[in-house]
Amino acid sequence: MSALVYLIPIALLLGLGGLAACLWAARAGQFDDLDGAASRILFDDPETNRRTRK
Amino acid sequence: MTTLALPRSLAPAAQDALCAHCGAAAPAGSGFCCTGCEAAYALVNRLGLGSYYGRRALDPDRPPPRPDPLAAIDPTAFAEAAGEGQWTLDLAVHGLHCAACVWLIETMLAADPAITRARLNATTARLSLAWTGPREKAAQLAAQVGALGYRVAPIAASDMRADREESRELLHAMVVAGFAAANVMLLSVSVWAGAAGEMGSSTRDLFHWLSAAITLPALLYAGRPFARSAWAALRIGRTNMDVPISIGVALATAVSLFETLNGGAHAYFESATMLVFFLLVGRYLDRRARGQARSAVMHFLSLARSPARRILSDGSSETVAPEALRPGDLVQVASGEKLPADGVLLDGESSIDTAVLTGEALPKAARQGDLLHAGTVNLGAPLRLRVTALGDQTLVGRIATLVSEAEGGRAAYRSIAERVARGYAPTVHALAALSFAGWVLLGGADWRMAMLIAAAVLIITCPCALALAVPASGLVAASRLARGGVLLKSATALERLAEVDTIVFDKTGTLTLGRPRLVRDGGFAEADLAAAAELAAVSRHPLSRALVEATAAASPAEGVAEHAGQGLSLGGTRLGSRLFCGIEDDDGAVGPELWLTRPAHEPVRFRFEDALRPDAVEAVAALRASGYRLVLLSGDRAPSVAAVAGAVGISDWQSALLPAAKAAWIERARAEGRRVLMVGDGLNDAPALAAAHASLAPAHAADATSGAADAVFQGERLGAVPVLLATAKAAGRVARQNLVFALAYNALAVPLAIAGFVTPLIAALAMSSSSLAVVGNALRLNGSGRRA
Structure with missing residues (x-):
């Protein structure tokens, strides 16, 4: 049972990390255009586009 | 499976080629249908983006709009300063048909070094631009996108900000609830597994404490949408589904906390968090489905906003x-x-x-x-x-006010979920209270055990399946309809559409396409048409546009004079009304016409008609076969209404009706107990749309009209109407099945809970399985749609 002392904090920290990443992605607008994101990967991305897709 | 349909525009025998840019029919050999398309094609290739044509997926039923230099707008007045010589502008882009369009527009704009942001959201069709340099560059950017054939319109950024804030809050709440549900469940499963084995009570208590530490802050944050809605309903003396949800979650958490403090064996933290998580998922998806319809309508509103x-x-x-x-x-x-x-x-x-x-x-x-x-x-x-x-x-504004007043009646419509909720909440609360009292007074239990049992009753009855039953079927139906070009705006639209027994159509723009088309009656040669189109190309008159549309590349002639309301002239050549061209009236006029007179040529007549939607006859026949009563109410003159009514096969028609008379007709039908679906597009139909039991408008409809309608359909096909009604009925059937299932599940589980057999493990299992069953049943709607 003593393994719980470090296993549980590790599990919770991993979970919190996932939560933080999810919230960051939502705040950064990554869920704003789910339809477009699905098909964007199918197209080449010319150098110029990287500058303007913010 | 759908079969690949040929574009209908291919049908005329003389035309067998497709325009290389827009895919519409083009005269053989020319490769393009009009000069605008030729220019757009050249522009795309000049920029080195020719691979666009290989990548796109054109829907033959919804061809992209043609480039129209006359439709250009100047959005400079809507550009907002963003500091350091930067300007930002949001544009609604109309006419996107696949992901390749998004790529084409973004890549084209990105080639300009002054542009610092060019991002086109495919879901909302909003183009977000930022650039350095003069503010007036806005006009050039809008023209660039317009030259490819897309229509752009400025939108005020504030229009959608509130909307986006709300869905973002839901998303955040969902993410937090998901995190809490997963971690608490992890701890709970350990407790349940350990209860049979060697887990000591101190380890169990530790796990309960950890669960409490995760649950409390998570629920305080993620439960807000429910608590707010429940409080709003209670304050005006009503109850909705959110009331039992909020009370159930709050009580389950409170009892579990109490048990944890006293080292009890049972805690319901995982049930509370899972319940909130499931419901938030349903709510977020529901919001997304209707957000699409909202942004479509907002686009048409923005097309109307001109500087x-x-x-x-x-x-x-x-x-x-x-x-x-x-x-x-x-x-x-x-x-x-x-x-x-x-x-x-x-x-x-x-x-x-x-x-x-x-x-x-x-x-x-x-x-x-x-x-x-x-x-x-x-x-x-x-x-x-x-x-x-x-x-x-303004007149438009006053009509919009009229519409929102008429809608007041519809707001009183009680959805089936609300009707169930009204009886449900008091019943389960009474049951919980009774089982508490029963165990204390008759069962001889101590109050702590009775409290646990009462909490179990509330959790097991917490309307997870019930609250998902209707939204799940509505959501699946809405997304299926959206793929077919029908966008639902109102939450209760499906239920009301399913109850419809009478359908009222408007004529112009609803049964017909609402714009004149040249009739090829053999009265003119192609050379005559080409000569007329050279003049017509400078004019915006609908008949001129129809003439140009009927020709191959028409380049506008120099020096054409336009005489308002009469016609066009260039030297001795005249194109216009009978009077303007000096032709004697012979009473042979049927519908709108244009005459072309040239020196040393016979006068030529071009006739026009407002063509029916391509599948109007089939759609009307399908509706009649389904047993609907069909009526045509038009503001137009009797002969033209009779002609259209005869062509589509509607025997019940009235002509020369004022907007108020249409609404009055619908009120009368309603008084007779009929449920009317109004299909119309003009602003004159808006009061009738609002008065009807349910309403539908084509997507091109006037602002106030699409605002008043429950749903809008895109494209030229009227077949959307029977599909919409059939889907609404199927969705209603599934929603009722789901409700029956959810209630049956409760009838089974509640006695067990009252008898005290329900442990947290059983509660969690029962809740998840009933929710999954309801969602699975709703997904069947999707499958049946594909077969049809």
Whole structure:
């Protein structure tokens, strides 16, 4: 049972990390255009586009 | 499976090639249907983006709009400063048909070094731009996108900000609830597994404490949407599904906390968090489905927002947003622009396209001193207007007010979920209270055990399946309809559509396409048509546009004079009305026509008709076969209404009806107990749309009309109507099945809970399985749609 002392904090920290990443992605607008994101990967991305897709 | 249909426009025998840019029919050999498409094709290839044509997926039923240099707008007045010489602008882009369009537009704009942001959201069709340099660059950017065939319109960033804030809050709440549910479940499963084995009570208590530490902050944050809605309902003395949800979650958490404090064996933290998580998922998806419809409608609203050119006292002019105008201002309206306000025509004469008000395709002549209305389009020479009314005070604004008043009646509609909720909440609360009292008084249990049992009753009855039952089926139906081009705006639209027994159609723009088309009756040669199109290419008159549309590449001739309300002339050549061309009236006129007279040539007549939607006859026949009573109510003259009614096969029709008369007809039908679906597009239909039990409008409809409608359909096909009604019925069936299932599950589980057999493990299992069953049943709707 003593393994719980470090296993549980590790599990919770991993979970919190996932939560933080999810919230960051939502705040950064990554869920704003789910339809477009699905098909964007199918197209080449010319150098110029990287500058303007913010 | 759908079969690949050939574009209907291929049907005319003489045409067998497709335009390389827009995919519409083009004369053999030319490769393009019009000069605009030729220019767009050249532009795309010049930029090195020719691979676009290989990548896109064209829907033959919904061809992209043609490039239209006359439709260009100047959005400069809507650009907002973003500091350090930066400007930002949001544009609604109309005519996107696949992901390749997004790529084409973004890549084209990105080639300009002044542009710092060019991001097109495919879900909302909003293009977000930022650039450095002069503010006036906005016009050039809009023209660049317009030259490819897309229509752009400025949107005020604030229009959608509140909406986006709300869905973002839901998303955040969902993410937090998901995190909490997963971690608490992890701890709970360990407790349940350990209860049979060697887990000591101190380890169990530790796990309960950890669960509490995760649950409490998570629920305080993620439960807000439910608590707010429940509180709002209670405050006005009503109850909704959120009331039992909020009470159930709050009580389960409180009891579990109490048990944890006292080292009890059972805690319900995982049930509480899972319940909130499931419900938030349902709510978020529901919001997304309807958000699409909302943004589509907002686009059409924004297409109507055109900047105004105000004339200052010193004679110079400035471009301002329409909100900045004041009564008494002088406004200049260029040819092809929308009038920004109601006003009096100061001088000269022009022809005005009033389709937005009346639904009629042909323009009206306007003379000095005439009162003109906001939203109508100036088709003639530039005109000057003295503003008399703005915003809500304009005719359009007043009709919109009328519509929102008529909608008050519909807001009272109780959805089936609300009707169930009204009886459900008091029942389960009474049951919980009774089982508490029963165990204490009759069962001889101590109050702590009785409290646990009461909490179990509340959790097991917590309407997870019930609250998901209706939204799940509605969501699946809505997304299936969206793929077919029908967008649902109202949450209860599906239920109301399923109850419809009478369908009322408007004529122009609803059964017909609402714009004139050249009739190839053999009365003219292709050379005549080409000669006429050269003149017509400079004009915005609908008949001229129809003439140009019927030809291959027509290049506008130099020096054409336009005579408002009469016709066009170039030297001795005249194109216009019978009177203008000096032709004697022979009473042979059927519908609109144009005459072409040239020196040393016989006069030539071009006839036009307002064509039926391509599948109007089949759609009407399908509706009649399904047993609906069909009625045609039109504001048009009797002969043309009779012709259309005969063509589609509607025997019950009325003509020359004023907007109020249409609404009155619907009120009468309602009084007779009929449930009416109104299908219409003009602003004159808006009161009728609002008065009807359910309503549908084509997506091109006027602002207030699409605002009043429950659903809008895109494209030229009327077949959307029978599909919509069938889907609504199927969704209603599934929703009822789900409700019956959810209630049956409760009937089974509640006695167990009252008897005290329900442990947290059983509660969690029962809740998840019933929710999954309900969602799975709703997904069947998707499958049946694919087979059809």
